Amino acid sequence: MATLNAHCFQEAPLYFANKTTDIDPKRGLALHGPADAREGGPETIRIGIVSSSEGIEDVTTWALYSNEHPIASSGKQPFLAQTFPGFLRVFSCRLVLSPD
Numbered sequence: 869m870a871t872l873n874a875h876c877f878q879e880a881p882l883y884f885a886n887k888t889t890d891i892d893p894k895r896g897l898a899l900h901g902p903a904d905a906r907e908g909g910p911e912t913i914r915i916g917i918v919s920s921s922e923g924i925e926d927v928t929t930w931a932l933y934s935n936e937h938p939i940a941s942s943g944k945q946p947f948l949a950q951t952f953p954g955f956l957r958v959f960s961c962r963l964v965l966s967p968d
Contacts, residue, residue: 894941895950897958905960912964931955931963 881889882896885905890896915931917924939952955963 892950894952898950898953902959909959910961912962913959915963915965917965928965931965935962 879891881891882893883889883903884896884900885903886900888896888900890899915927917927919927934952935955936957937954939954941951952958955961
């Protein structure tokens with residue numbers, strides 16, 4: 869019978885604003901903001917979608933909702949994960965979609 873050697877590596881830290889670190893991306897963004905946060909950053913991020921009409925509608929609905937609304941964690945243990953506070957609050961800019 870063959871044996872398997874496995875190693876468990878410690879989670880690498882993610883970097884956020886003010887040189888803070890966290891292993892949870894949603895918690896790090898909610899508490900500290902993105903690593904490159906700065907005054908005068910973009911006010912909007914334009915998104916282009918190539919999909920069926922249903923796919924475009926789904927992404928549009930998600931993007932417009934996530935701009936200003938928190939997105940609760942889901943799954944079997946949602947209390948272990950951070951709620952995402954919304955794109956505008958975290959990144960100080962909006963996701964914008966063109967009807968074209």
